[in-house]
Amino acid sequence: MASSISPVIDWDILTWIRQITNLPIVIKGIQCVEDAVVAYKHGVQGIVLSNHGGRSQDTAQSPILTLLEIRKFAPELIDSEMQIFVDGGIRRGTDVLKAIALGADAVGLGRPFLFSLSAGYGENGVRRMVALLRQEIEANMVLLGVTNLKELRPEMINASRLERHLIGSVRL
Ligand SMILES: Cc1cc2nc3c(=O)[nH]c(=O)nc-3n(C[C@H](O)[C@H](O)[C@H](O)COP(=O)(O)O)c2cc1C
Numbered sequence: 001m002a003s004s005i006s007p008v009i010d011w012d013i014l015t016w017i018r019q020i021t022n023l024p025i026v027i028k029g030i031q032c033v034e035d036a037v038v039a040y041k042h043g044v045q046g047i048v049l050s051n052h053g054g055r056s057q058d059t060a061q062s063p064i065l066t067l068l069e070i071r072k073f074a075p076e077l078i079d080s081e082m083q084i085f086v087d088g089g090i091r092r093g094t095d096v097l098k099a100i101a102l103g104a105d106a107v108g109l110g111r112p113f114l115f116s117l118s119a120g121y122g123e124n125g126v127r128r129m130v131a132l133l134r135q136e137i138e139a140n141m142v143l144l145g146v147t148n149l150k151e152l153r154p155e156m157i158n159a160s161r162l163e164r165h166l167i168g169s170v171r172l
Pocket of ligand 1: 028029050051052053054055087088089090108109110111112114
């Protein structure tokens with residue numbers, strides 16, 4: 001495992017990446033508000049709050065908690081020019097709506113696609129999964145009284161129990 005992690009990669013690598021491409025730069029695997037702020041200061045176009053589905057490090061912080069951390073300690077990043085994506089544990093339409101209401105521009109899903117492909121369901125399984133997710137998103141938008149994702153607001157979410165898990169030692 002250690003051999004697959006380069007010891008020479010640091011934030012300066014962004015300068016080099018900028019020189020070789022005009023494509024948007026999106027950094028995946030942001031797990032704390034401090035790194036989100038550093039990414040923002042480096043002018044990247046997007047970040048993916050992700051613990052890689054919890055596969056890399058046992059007990060790593062969930063990305064939705066990182067989003068709450070950003071809301072609390074660096075709210076200027078929300079709705080800034082830098083897009084914020086969230087993945088890890090998104091399973092239901094309500095998960096999508098919660099992340100977007102709390103400030104995510106979009107969410108990603110990994111294993112749900114993998115699981116719906118397996119057991120012989122193939123492409124039909126994936127189509128069914130996407131249809132179910134869409135159905136859940138639309139049904140819950142109706143229940144929330146919104147017709148557009150842009151109308152989602154943080155006040156619609158009761159995150160108070162989760163907020164108790166926010167770290168108290170942020171240094172920015
Ligand atoms: C089989 C598998 C392999 C993965 N490989 C990588 C990888 O090489 N690099 C990476 O950043 N994330 C990797 N991920 C994490 C996904 O990109 C994504 O962050 C994660 O699956 C999202 O969480 P979810 O599966 O709970 O939806 C992998 C996930 C799975 C299931």
